[in-house]
Amino acid sequence: MKTKHTDTRTSLELALKRLQADVPLTVPKGGKISIAAVAREAGVSHATIHNRYPDIAEQIRGIVKQTTSASPALQKNQHDIAATLSRLRQENARLKSDLARSQSLNYRLLKENEALRASVKAS
Structure with missing residues (x-):
């Protein structure tokens, strides 16, 4: 049974993948990947990512760190x-x-x- 929690997680994961591929649906193309950008792309608040999906927040931080380390x-x-x-x-x-x-x-x-x-x- 799908719950709202799994739907949100799926939305966040898909939003992150779209941003990485630079094919977002709601945020401007070519923008930086951030927790706020993923939240906007997924249609949730950034607090939702921080509070309910810390693993996704950490994944986003890792991507940002990779981008800035280069x-x-x-x-x-x-x-x-x-x-x-x-x-x-x-x-x-x-x-x-x-x-x-x-x-x-x-x-x-x-x-x-x-x-x-x-x-x-x-x-």
Whole structure:
């Protein structure tokens, strides 16, 4: 005989599998796996997982820990990307400043050229 307890357990297990496969039904795709996310996906409160299904809570924590333990390489990659982005932003600002100076100089030279042509025509 199926009880509400086994139905909830099944819902939680299926929700966790869907999140791991990145095919959730209710939470946004690509989200982090967490107890709260599994609870939302299963349609229960996160307290239900903590209080009634500590084994599932521990399983979720294990998955989260595995995900974050592979993280040092990812963190280094993110740090490298952030450093490159910062450097490129500085270069972009410098280039914009150089462009503005060049445009100003070009405009001044254009006006001087017009004045010289006008004086040559007048003489």
